[in-house]
Amino acid sequence: xxxxxxxxxxxNISLNKDYSLLTFHPLTSSIDPGPGQFYMIGCVSDGGGxxxxxxxxxxxxxxxxxxxxxxxxxxxGFQVLYRIRGKGTAIIxxxxxxxxxxxxxxxGNSYPMPPENKTALVVAGGLxxxxxxxxxxxxxxxxxxxxxxxxxxxETDLLMVEDxxxxxxxxxxxxxxxxxxxxxxxxDMLGDFLAQNQTAAAxxxxxxxxxxxMLEAVSVIAKERGIEAYISAEERMACGIGAxxxxxxxxxxxxxxxxKEGPVFRAEEIVW
Amino acid sequence: xxxxxxxxxxxxxxxxxTASGTFGYxxxxxxxxxxxxxxxxxxxxxxxxxxxGNPPPRIIETPAGMLNAIGLQxxxxxxxxxxxxxxxxxxxxxxxxxxxxxxxxxxxxxxxRLSGEEGIHGLEMNISCPNKEAGWCIFGTDPRVTFEVVSAxxxxxxxxxxxxxxxxVTDIATMARAAEEAGADALSLINTITGMAIDAFTRKPKLGxxxxxxxxxxxxxxxxRMVWEVHKAVKVPxxxxxxxxxxxDAIEFFIAGATAxxxxxxxxxxxxxxxxxxxxxxRFMTDNAVPDVKELIGSLIT
Ligand SMILES: Cc1cc2nc3c(=O)[nH]c(=O)nc-3n(C[C@H](O)[C@H](O)[C@H](O)COP(=O)(O)OP(=O)(O)OC[C@H]3O[C@@H](n4cnc5c(N)ncnc54)[C@H](O)[C@@H]3O)c2cc1C
Ligand SMILES: Cc1cc2nc3c(=O)[nH]c(=O)nc-3n(C[C@H](O)[C@H](O)[C@H](O)COP(=O)(O)O)c2cc1C
Ligand code: FES
Numbered sequence: 001x002x003x004x005x006x007x008x009x010x011x012n013i014s015l016n017k018d019y020s021l022l023t024f025h026p027l028t029s030s031i032d033p034g035p036g037q038f039y040m041i042g043c044v045s046d047g048g049g050x051x052x053x054x055x056x057x058x059x060x061x062x063x064x065x066x067x068x069x070x071x072x073x074x075x076x077g078f079q080v081l082y083r084i085r086g087k088g089t090a091i092i093x094x095x096x097x098x099x100x101x102x103x104x105x106x107x108g109n110s111y112p113m114p115p116e117n118k119t120a121l122v123v124a125g126g127l128x129x130x131x132x133x134x135x136x137x138x139x140x141x142x143x144x145x146x147x148x149x150x151x152x153x154x155e156t157d158l159l160m161v162e163d164x165x166x167x168x169x170x171x172x173x174x175x176x177x178x179x180x181x182x183x184x185x186x187x188d189m190l191g192d193f194l195a196q197n198q199t200a201a202a203x204x205x206x207x208x209x210x211x212x213x214m215l216e217a218v219s220v221i222a223k224e225r226g227i228e229a230y231i232s233a234e235e236r237m238a239c240g241i242g243a244x245x246x247x248x249x250x251x252x253x254x255x256x257x258x259x260k261e262g263p264v265f266r267a268e269e270i271v272w
Numbered sequence: 273x274x275x276x277x278x279x280x281x282x283x284x285x286x287x288x289x290t291a292s293g294t295f296g297y298x299x300x301x302x303x304x305x306x307x308x309x310x311x312x313x314x315x316x317x318x319x320x321x322x323x324x325g326n327p328p329p330r331i332i333e334t335p336a337g338m339l340n341a342i343g344l345q346x347x348x349x350x351x352x353x354x355x356x357x358x359x360x361x362x363x364x365x366x367x368x369x370x371x372x373x374x375x376x377x378x379x380x381x382x383x384x385r386l387s388g389e390e391g392i393h394g395l396e397m398n399i400s401c402p403n404k405e406a407g408w409c410i411f412g413t414d415p416r417v418t419f420e421v422v423s424a425x426x427x428x429x430x431x432x433x434x435x436x437x438x439x440x441v442t443d444i445a446t447m448a449r450a451a452e453e454a455g456a457d458a459l460s461l462i463n464t465i466t467g468m469a470i471d472a473f474t475r476k477p478k479l480g481x482x483x484x485x486x487x488x489x490x491x492x493x494x495x496x497r498m499v500w501e502v503h504k505a506v507k508v509p510x511x512x513x514x515x516x517x518x519x520x521d522a523i524e525f526f527i528a529g530a531t532a533x534x535x536x537x538x539x540x541x542x543x544x545x546x547x548x549x550x551x552x553x554x555r556f557m558t559d560n561a562v563p564d565v566k567e568l569i570g571s572l573i574t
Pocket of ligand 1: 038062064065066067068069070080081082083084085086087088089090127130131233234235236237263332333
């Protein structure tokens with residue numbers, strides 16, 4: 001069992017022009033991932049089914065693997081939900097079923113599952129949903145239920161909502177432009193929810209992933225109300241395994257590596 | 273087939289080592305690479321006191337390469353000896369400690385402290401660092417300063433001393449000669465080439481530190497040229513590095529004049545890269561009827 005393996009792409013579905021959902025199946029035995037962990041995926045593929053392809057030996061642009069959160073597991077393999085951003089993700093989008101890629105993972109730490117007497121309050125901004133979906137699914141699978149707050153810029157940035165509905169205790173949606181759900185930002189929605197549901201607030205654990213400013217706002221809310229909160233951070237990465245010191249984030253205890261001590265941190269630990 | 277080479281007093285089982293800063297303290301990669309298979313492990317650059325390093329973002333990918341501005345973050349020599357060295361002592365592989373300082377005194381003191389420790393077989397001195405006393409100009413860009421700092425370190429250590437040259441100079445051969453005359457047992461090159469990346473839309477630098485060091489395949493032609501120039505200028509062995517991704521790249525460095533090679537950025541791209549490179553060198557030697565790797569060194573046909 002190794003965290004470094006070749007995987008076959010079993011599905012690569014375009015959700016709309018900006019987002020796709022990739023499923024890969026390890027060709028050798030791999031390690032079970034936890035919610036919040038991530039994979040680094042190489043942007044070189046062999047074009048179809050040959051792990052020994054010379055492409056892996058001679059193609060070095062794009063160079064580094066790209067980090068993606070584990071979205072969920074299916075019988076076809078591990079899924080990542082991704083946005084086409086630049087060179088690497090554009091190449092990954094064009095990879096076909098049957099192609100073989102280089103993968104490193106699962107990497108980093110996981111969200112701790114909520115204790116039995118606590119309720120999960122999940123907050124996702126934009127693609128942050130990719131990091132918390134599997135957590136919500138695990139919570140649902142173990143008989144719990146998560147209150148999910150999911151915000152995005154506009155309707156087309158809301159992803160996998162139907163799937164989310166099946167695993168959410170409650171699902172509150174917001175968009176910046178009001179094209180779907182409440183108009184406004186997801187942190188306001190969280191604030192309102194906590195004000196109206198004192199019991200949930202008192203027994204809640206917050207799990208948040210999204211843009212930096214959203215995470216900062218979540219940590220302020222959590223602090224004001226004395227709620228335990230976990231956030232998942234993002235930084236540029238090279239090695240993904242704690243060796244290069246490239247992915248650090250400022251914490252109250254100095255710089256910490258997002259790929260090793262993170263990506264999940266206690267909200268109060270981060271220097272915003 | 274003979275892969276062993278000598279670097280100063282060090283007898284390496286094979287000529288492939290890790291490049292400082294790209295392999296952590298060895299432990300991080302032990303899951304992917306058999307450390308006993310390596311010629312040597314070169315650890316992340318250490319200083320007397322721990323360093324916090326630069327603000328993020330510290331890494332930006334560029335075409336076939338990457339810029340880093342880690343800022344020499346490290347846990348300091350004391351913690352390294354206490355927490356990391358015991359792990360490395362479990363292996364038969366040679367351990368080379370990369371170190372640096374802000375002043376000549378700091379360099380000497382660091383070298384002195386490292387020299388007394390069991391399990392450290394060699395030192396690699398990173399001179400691509402700013403000199404606090406001389407207005408932060410880089411130790412490795414003025415041959416007189418290079419001579420001075422290397423001489424000072426030479427006086428305090430009997431370990432094999434490798435001086436790691438900065439490529440950010442006009443004439444690398446002059447720098448190489450200065451280090452050799454000051455008593456270096458070997459030279460390693462190249463360190464990263466200073467560069468920068470800009471976001472056209474925000475007009476901001478992409479790195480927190482504005483500038484950073486370029487590494488990876490993009491720098492290989494520059495590195496090969498510098499190894500070749502230094503090989504012609506000095507007698508001491510050279511550890512060549514810069515963009516080595518596979519065995520063929522490594523062979524090219526031997527031909528240019530390197531006695532050993534170091535693998536850096538490739539570890540990030542493929543965590544098992546260094547093992548593959550050693551296997552690949554053996555395969556190359558078999559396929560091309562090269563019984564001793566030393567036959568390749570400086571064998572460029574012009
Ligand atoms: C722990 C973690 C989890 C992530 N999970 C997801 C996910 O589930 N879905 C998703 O779409 N994206 C995710 N990202 C962001 C994703 O890695 C980047 O969007 C992607 O690397 C962009 O690559 P590119 O080649 O298309 O872009 P380019 O801009 O061409 O990339 C150039 C370089 O910058 C790096 N980079 C660019 N944007 C980011 C970024 N936001 N964060 C980190 N590195 C970046 C790339 O890895 C590459 O090395 C995650 C990032 C991290 C650190
Ligand atoms: C992330 C990173 C950190 C590095 N840290 C150090 C260091 O601490 N000391 C040092 O002498 N060189 C350091 N280097 C330079 C490498 O050891 C090497 O000289 C350079 O990267 C060229 O080799 P490569 O192209 O194979 O990576 C670092 C390089 C990278 C990419
Ligand atoms: S990516 Fe290298 S230490 Fe995190």
